[in-house]
Amino acid sequence: MRSGSKTLTTSAGSIDRSMVEQIVRQVALEYLGRGKSTQAPVLTVQTSSRHMHVCREDMDVLFGLGSELTFDRPLFQEGNFAAKETVTIVGPRNRLISNLRILGPMRKQSQIELAFTDAIMLGFTDIPVRLSGDIAGTPGAVVIGPKGVVELKEGLIRAAIHVHMNPDEAAYFGVAKGDRMKLPFWRRGRRDLQQRSCSDRSHVTPQRPHGHR
């Protein structure tokens, strides 16, 4: 460790949170070529596993008329939660994925978000990468719940990598809904390691319409 360089190792071998935040902010500012006086918003990166969003009508069929989702645990974005309810989905070659978690609250349209490997496992070769809610023309699947079966005509997507920002954060980064950003990675604060763009450039979703992820 050269003296004077920014490093995450101190003489004590560890650092406190404020120092981490300061370093992250500094790197972000340098990356953006902004002045050092402005504080960069700290955004959170999360991943989510496969899940389903369900509409009222499909909920009625799958879990019974008037049934409600049962809260299991909160998601990062306020008001959104993983439900206790799960379903089984059946793909075109009768392969299935069981214990598919439903995320609440209910939506206007049912939608299933899968990983690429899930899609292959189910026998799909053509599940498009879409932003959440953009399901027109996507494949469907048969969904089995404890009380009934729904045949979704469409709604299977692989979720596009996207960024949620509030309007202030979007203004800071100078982006608007639908813009694309590059997301560089660095490990343990060292941007000279593992700096790469993600293969998909990230979509920006400034108004938090999706509710999770």
Ligand SMILES: [Zn+2]
């Ligand atoms: Zn989702």
